[in-house]
Amino acid sequence: LAKTTQPISMDSYEGQEVNITCSHNNIATNDYITWYQQFPSQGPRFIIQGYKTKVTNEVASLFIPADRKSSTLSLPRVSLSDTAVYYCLVLKTNAGKSTFGDGTTLTVKP
Amino acid sequence: SQTIHQWPATLVQPVGSPLSLECTVEGTSNPNLYWYRQAAGRGLQLLFYSVGIGQISSEVPQNLSASRPQDRQFILSSKKLLLSDSGFYLCAWSVALRKAFFGQGTRLTVV
Numbered sequence: 001l002a003k004t005t006q007p008i009s010m011d012s013y014e015g016q017e018v019n020i021t022c023s024h025n026n027i028a029t030n031d032y033i034t035w036y037q038q039f040p041s042q043g044p045r046f047i048i049q050g051y052k053t054k055v056t057n058e059v060a061s062l063f064i065p066a067d068r069k070s071s072t073l074s075l076p077r078v079s080l081s082d083t084a085v086y087y088c089l090v091l092k093t094n095a096g097k098s099t100f101g102d103g104t105t106l107t108v109k110p
Numbered sequence: 111s112q113t114i115h116q117w118p119a120t121l122v123q124p125v126g127s128p129l130s131l132e133c134t135v136e137g138t139s140n141p142n143l144y145w146y147r148q149a150a151g152r153g154l155q156l157l158f159y160s161v162g163i164g165q166i167s168s169e170v171p172q173n174l175s176a177s178r179p180q181d182r183q184f185i186l187s188s189k190k191l192l193l194s195d196s197g198f199y200l201c202a203w204s205v206a207l208r209k210a211f212f213g214q215g216t217r218l219t220v221v
Contacts, residue, residue, distance in 0.1 A: 034209055042214055042215065043116075043200045043202070043213050043215050044212050045212070046209045087154075100153035100154040100155075101153050102153045
């Protein structure tokens with residue numbers, strides 16, 4: 001399983017765009033990059049997943065360069081409710097059989 | 111739509127007592143099922159996963175066991191709890207897609 005590295009914490013203000021970058025230098029050909037969001041005392045919630053280039057949904061965008069050794073989760077115009085821990089994972093077809101790192105704690109301030 | 115139920119939400123148990131946490135999934139068939147544990151302020155640690163009835167794989171040696179008596183039921187058990195078993199336990203499921211869906215978790219405190 002590919003190891004990921006993320007910043008431990010980030011601060012932002014309401015209305016700003018937040019970019020969280022994840023390094024995964026040993027990503028394999030069959031690996032997909034997946035991001036989860038977790039609020040205190042709740043299970044992680046799937047945000048977005050991608051293989052290469054750019055993926056966008058109603059919540060976020062995911063940017064993946066050509067070498068796929070890193071990825072950036074972009075949250076547009078964050079609000080206080082986006083304060084949470086964000087996890088980056090790379091995984092093959094067995095989605096749950098993966099190791100979560102410590103994630104990035106995002107704190108959005110008013 | 112698919113849903114996952116996990117209970118109880120919180121549990122306080124004395125050291126040496128048994129444990130049984132249950133997880134059920136609705137709206138899907140033959141899901142992969144998982145049990146994770148999360149220590150305070152840390153990421154999730156995979157404990158067990160199952161690809162079918164009666165098929166259990168353990169990722170970490172520990173004081174816990176898992177069983178899958180039915181297709182959409184996953185149970186986490188212990189015969190004698192230790193203080194170190196305290197934590198936030200999460201059940202998850204996935205089917206084919208490269209993403210997992212998590213339950214709301216059980217906060218276990220062993221005293």
